[in-house]
Amino acid sequence: MKRNVILLVVTAAFPLLMDLTNQQFYIGFGTRVLIYAMAAASLNLVLGYGGMVSFGHAAFFGAGAYIVGILAVEGLRSAWITWPAAVATAAAAALVIGALSLRTRGVYFIMITLAFAQMMYYVFVSLKAYGGDDGLSMPGRSTLGFGLDLAHDLTWYYVVLALLAAVLYLLHRLVHSRFGRVIEAIRENETRAAAIGYPVYGYKLLCFVISGAIAGLAGALIANQASYVSPGILHWIQSGTLMIMVILGGVGRFWGGPIGAAVLLALEETLSGSDLLGPYALHWQLPVGAILLAIVLFAPQGIAGLAAKKRHA
Amino acid sequence: MSGILLLEQTLNGLQFGLMLFLLAAGLTLVFGIMDMINLAHGSLYMIGAYLMASLAQATGSFWVALPLALLATALVGAALEMSVLRRLYERDHMTQVLATFAIILIANEAVRLIWGSQPIMLNAPPGLTGPVELPGGMQYASYRLAIIAVGLAVAVLLYILVTKTRVGMLVRAGASNREMAVAMGVDIRRLFTVVFSIGAALCGLAGAMLGPILAVQVGMGENILILAFVVIVIGGIGSIRGAFVGSLLVGLVDTMGRAMLPIAFAKMFSPQVASNLGPSISSILIYVLMAAVLVFRPQGLFPARG
DSSP states (O other), rough: HHHHHHHHHHHHHHHHHHTTTOOTHHHHHHHHHHHHHHHHHHHHIIIIIIOOOOTHHHHOOOOOOHHHHHHHTTTTTBHHHHHHHHHHHHHOOOOOOOOHHTTSSSSSHHHHHHHHHHHHHHHTTTTTTGTGGGGESSSSSBBTTTOTTTSSSHHHHHHHHHHHHHHHHHHHHHHTTTHHHHHHHHHHHHHHEEEEEEEHHHHHHHHHHHHHHHHHHHHHHHHHHHHHEOOGGGSSHHHHHHEEEEEEHHHTTTTHHHHHHHHHHHHHHHHHHHHGGGGGGGGHHHHHHHHHHHHHHTTTTTHHHHHHHHHHH | HHHHHHHHHHHHHHHHHHHHHHHHHHHHHHOOOOOOOOHHHHHHHHHHHHHHHHHHHHHOOOOHHHHHHHHHHHHHHHHHHHTTHHHHHOOHHHHHHHHHHHHHHHHHHHHHHHSSSBOOOOOOTTTTSSEETTTTTEEEHHHHHHHHHHHHHHHHHHHHHHHSSHHHHHHHHHOOHHHHHTTTTOOOHHHHHHHHHHHHHHHHHHHHHHHTTTTTTTTHHHHHHHHHHHHHHHTTTHHHHOOOOHHHOOOOOHHHHHHHHHHHHHHOOOHHHHHHHHHHHHHHHHHHHHHHHHHTTTTOOSSSSO
């Protein structure tokens, strides 16, 4: 509990510090980290707690983003309508994709979720009415009312932070509830869970839908971040990136998603800036890849796992 | 719909399918025998194309460069297997995804460092640059016919390799029951390296042959990789025969869909609807195919494990 309060204080103080030291650029960076933390946390629910290796999470992330983008272009910008619409659409997509995909297991599940995400990707790439290949520019961020102007970066940061805190609180309650225990039991031994009498398929599907819905909310936020939605957000590389954040942070560990998102984005930011590598910063993906590979080979439990091991030692 | 167009699209689909087969064959063996998800398979395809482009320029001859490029790609594959991938066989699929994703990042940037960011050109060998006339009076690019011939030849060679040789027997044993193969004394470590190198050489061949048709550029491996995965899931993981049927199915469905669906939609809907609907439906066609196969035959068309 104490750690959570410290974390909240630090994340709340971060943009003020950046504002004071005139490094406003990092407020936007911080917001992106928070949004990806939410997306990665939602993936961790299916991946880590549910044991379902979904390789198509970008589908829900992207669906949320596109709904907000499309509604904004059509003139509807109220966050109170568009964000719930994003969540509902992503949840509906997760319901359909999950209902079909969960009939398969193992590698086939990985591949079929990937295939569904690629379908969505190509649908939006060829949707010329909404930008197609070029992506979709929104007239501006969503409107919230209450005198809060989301176009103001500092306000925007705090709105995102509040939403992330709420989502993480809900997820925490969820994974420690009876539902969470059952989901973990299914991950550990599906046959046994079914034999005890749990409707395994229903539990897995519900888990998949909740995860998709949260990813949809994160998508709604990422669309607002740059007031722009590109089909790249649905590409399989995006699904891979989210997966890597979770694995990097620690699969099935509560803070795995947020930690992984923060570390990966910070790595990218540091290595792609010219301070460290000079002219070679253009090739920042090379050191990022090398570091990821090193983590796989030498820290199999991810960063959260590494920290936990230290505590126990 | 004229017969000539139909024939041309069939040949295009065949050509695309056979090249997909070169990638899918290696991928399905690695997947089936080593139970390993290798996202970096597409990177080997890219590296093969780049090596081919460089070697063709250095030697001045397409046909001299081709075997050299295959050999070089096989060596890169063997080095990759022995240095990194070997450590991943015992790990779970998620870890393999992370590690091979990291290899994609490394490979892409390494290629950019060596060859630069601009796509490079690879010319078709002299003598195969123009069209030829097929029986029936149709004009068709001779180089594409050569690709079809190479693809079919490799398919036959692979069939012989897998069904008639000792290595092939070990490969089949490994794919259908790995533990049993180990218990029978098969040197799995060496077999894995050999299989991986063969897979890499096939990737290199696909990259080298497709180089003159497509642009040789960074990222070329990523989209075709997903198609190769679709192929092996449709065909059944670990099955070469499945990979062959799956490749042709995906190649033909994709090519025909792109050519025919817009024409068909133009007759059914208003031009505006058709221009939106045609490309999007045809590009998701193969994924619909895969989802349908998985719903009805969750193990693919030709499951390797009985």
